[in-house]
Amino acid sequence: MIQPVTLSAAPPHSADDKTQPTSRNLGLDGLRGIAVLAVMTYHFWPSFLPGGFLGVDLFFTLSGFLITGGLLKSMTGRRFPDLRGFWLRRARRLVPAMLLVLVICTALALLAVGQLPAGLRWQWAGALTYTSNWMQIAHGNSYFSSVEPLYFQHFWSLAVEEQFYVLWPLVLVLLAGVLRKRGALMCGILVVAAASAASMAWGFDASADSSVLYFGTWTHGFGLLLGSAGAVACAGGQVSRRGRSQRARMLIQCSQILIICCLLLAFFVLPDTSAATYQGGMALFCVAATVLMMTLRNSGTWGYILLSHNYLRWLGQRSYGLYLWHWPLLVLAQTIFPPQAQTAAVLCVIPLIFLAAQLSWRVIEQPILQYGFILTLSGWAKNIAGRTLQVWNGATRSFGAVATLLALVLVPLCAASVLMASPAQSxxxxxxxxxxxxxxxxxxxxxxxxxxxxxxxxxxxxxxxxxxxxxxxxxxxxxxxxxxxxxxxxxxxxxxxxxxxxxxxxxxxxxxxxxxxxxxxxxxxxxxxxxxxxxxxxxxxxxxxxxxxxxxxxxxxxxxxxxxxxxxxxxxxxxxxxxxxxxxxxxxxxxxxxxxxxxxxxxxxxxxxxxxxxxxxxxxxxxxxxxxxxxxx
Missing domain, CATH: 3.40.50.1110 (SGNH hydrolase)
Structure with missing residues (x-):
């Protein structure tokens, strides 16, 4: 029988829920923080960190590792996992913050009057149905050499992960039923991961744009699958320090530092146009990340201590919000600022991104994760009703209530007007x-x-x-x-x-x-x-x-x-x-x-x-x- 692994941290585009244990793998939080920093730096200064896009692959691997670990835990005693509860928890984590970004960033596009983002209606459709990656492929959008970047281009990765969340629990149950032993299940997942990586390598053509391979759920799904295989390998439970020789412990700690250095080096030496990146580079990066995650189960190791630094943990916990906000705000700033002031645009938008992610975490994400949709929404409704009553009664010092109510009305209206006015082409x-x-x-x-x-x-x-x-x-x-x-x-x-x-x-x-x-x-x-x-x-x-x-x-x-x-x-x-x-x-x-x-x-x-x-x-x-x-x- 397959032994479960403890779900010790939230996946990169997933997170805490009521079934999560109180103990949290802080090292994985730090790893998530490194991933979002790499992606943001790649988008801000691509020439400085040409391989920063690999942060998305690190997110994928983390998701596979943690989601599969949680599913295996729920399958203890050959029970069928609670898929309804699983998908509801994913919706609580993913949907509210995404809707907030869609509405507010679309409304903010009014600041770029005369240069409204193009194609917003189909981008919204892709975001709401989690098919952004396929939508962008259908519209011929290039991730690496597009004429102009899409306003919500980065939603492609959310689509890939959500498709994984929908399909993988069913596939995992099927594989676990056929391959009853943990070793056989792990090997089976590795074979599927290898096939995914091979399809990317085989399909790469240096004379053609690689965006179809990069956006594709199957061709770019090996990180999720490798993380899943790592979770199965760790399904025997928490590794104890007792009985481990000092030499073995030292070997594990040195390997952690070596892998962390290799991952950081890959951000600098694996550009998005290199054949080596597609023909094994990304896959090897995910393999190294998976091995590192498997060794971070013990909180006393050097790698765990390094990755559980407070700043990295803070970034990791807010990585979803940082990822969501950074791209549309960057595109908007680069539109508003003249071409000669693009550096100023980046420097001005960075603090806004962190502020937006923090507010989203405190006001939207945490309450819904802690109390669920119904209690949170009812609490918001009561708050809005109270503020409305304040304004209606003409209470003194009701400026804050008026501003809140105006924002709740005007921001969605502005977003709707931008959606209607968004041109088909830039x-x-x-x-x-x-x-x-x-x-x-x-x-x-x-x-x-x-x-x-x-x-x-x-x-x-x-x-x-x-x-x-x-x-x-x-x-x-x-x-x-x-x-x-x-x-x-x-x-x-x-x-x-x-x-x-x-x-x-x-x-x-x-x-x-x-x-x-x-x-x-x-x-x-x-x-x-x-x-x-x-x-x-x-x-x-x-x-x-x-x-x-x-x-x-x-x-x-x-x-x-x-x-x-x-x-x-x-x-x-x-x-x-x-x-x-x-x-x-x-x-x-x-x-x-x-x-x-x-x-x-x-x-x-x-x-x-x-x-x-x-x-x-x-x-x-x-x-x-x-x-x-x-x-x-």
Whole structure:
């Protein structure tokens, strides 16, 4: 028979309830605090902590470990777990704080009047049904390189956990019935976890966006499953200090410190774009976290003492609120503040996040956890009735009561008005859509000069060059009719101005385009006879340049064509390496030239809030920069 494990702490997106024992694993609280700090730092300063997104995997592992431990305890004596009570406790922990964030943050979006968050209605639908991850996949949202981040994008992880809470108790009962021994059950869960991790590794493609793998419940469910396997392994009960040799105790304590150091190191060395991250890195991180949790059952170990520090415990207990509040408040602040003051936006919003999380914990989360929905709601109703009576009777010093009542009425009304007014697309998305329409119309109606047959390979180019008049050969100047441009959404945003600066230019730009796709795309254009004498490549915003890519580009276009490489400008960690590679290629080839957008972009005054995409003035600067480079050839 499987022995239960004591549910000693609340899961990261779950928490205390009436069935929880008084003893609490304070070390797991501290581990939760580290997880939420990592996620927040990753969102605030992604270049400083490129692997901070792994804090979500740490949350997942904690949830699997603690939820499964509680379920095993409830299955003592082969009893069927009280699923109704289990799901009710999860609802008490998750729903109230989430509803509070949805309503208040949606109402606060009025502060960004003129730039209301887009797609709020379907984001609300995903949040309320805990299907945000699948909603974002269906809408083509990218977690790592989206044009503009969703207001409630972070709710995807809550959806994955809630889907686990709904399905896992039933699966666990089934597995426990088939695999009756604890060791067999643990091995069975590990096999499922390995299959989940393998599906992520197998599905990873460096040339495609990885958000589908990251958002997917199955492909990203291995952390929850590994934590569950750890809970089964610990189901024998609390480990006693007695009978353990000093050497074994020292080994456990040293392993705890080593694992903690490895987890912290992973936050710095496993970026969200690395193949190693998806092909085993995240899974190994969750394995290490699970082993650490299994050793934290004894309160006297070094790891337990370190992780049970008061500040880490405080963060861990409020981690759910911190996670919920930090993202929409950050997005709102970055919208309100100008692009040049994004650091100030982050610094201003941090204390607001902690204040909101603390108030949510004290006013909403704790009362409902302690007294349940009915008693808490009835208490709130009595309080509201009393304040209403105060105002009605005109009692002195009733300002606080009036303010409370106004907030209870106005905040939901403001939230409803924002939901109704929320556009389907953001301003930047609308700008890119209009630019794409303009490019499509330009492609359908080519200028008369473009009807001349273009060179399709090096031999044709050489033959046509020999037919040029002596004056044209001496001139050696190019116009837009001689230029083929390949780029990403930055070029797409600038394309209307590029068409004005270089009439007749052929632009092939799209959202999310990657630099490693350039050789294949240029090969298609060359085969179709659309590759002109000057080739412009404006890529690198969405991913690093892999070895040999730039050499392949030169090989495809041939040795006689001029190649213009536009440097990238974005607050992303790979940009420096991309630009270094572009400049090194230009230095080694006389027919390759740099168009230094990275140097010009910081001087543009109308960049989008992501500090990547230019507005109309920035697009004009982008187009002028390219036009000047073409004229100098």
């Amino acid at each position: 301003q930047l998305e609308q700008q890119l859509t209009l630019a794409q329409i303009a490019l499509d119309e330009e492609a359908k109606a080519p200028a008369a000069e473009e009807q001349q047959p273009q060179a399709t390979d090096d031999s044709r180019q050489e033959n046509s060059t020999q037919k040029l008049s002596k004056n044209e050969t001496a001139r050696k100047k190019f116009t837009g009719l001689d230029v083929t441009a390949l780029g990403d959404s930055v070029m797409l945003a600038s394309s209307p101005q590029m068409l004005k600066k270089l009439p007749g230019i052929s632009i092939h730009a799209s959202v999310g385009a990657q630099i490693w796709d350039a050789p294949a795309r240029l090969r298609e254009l060359k085969s179709a006879g659309e590759l002109r004498k000057v080739v412009v490549v404006g890529l690198g915003t969405n991913g690093d340049v892999s070895a040999g890519t730039l050499e392949q580009i030169r090989s495809v276009i041939g040795a006689k064509r001029e190649l213009l490489l536009i440097t990238a400008s974005a607050p992303r960690q790979w940009i420096g390496h991309v630009n270094d590679s572009l400049r090194a290629t230009a230095e080694s080839d006389s027919k390759t030239h740099i168009v230094d957008w990275a140097r010009t972009a910081p001087t543009v005054d109308d960049m989008a809030r992501d500090d990547i995409h230019p507005g109309p003035h920035g697009g004009a600067a982008y187009g002028q920069l390219l036009a000047d480079a073409v004229q100098k050839l």
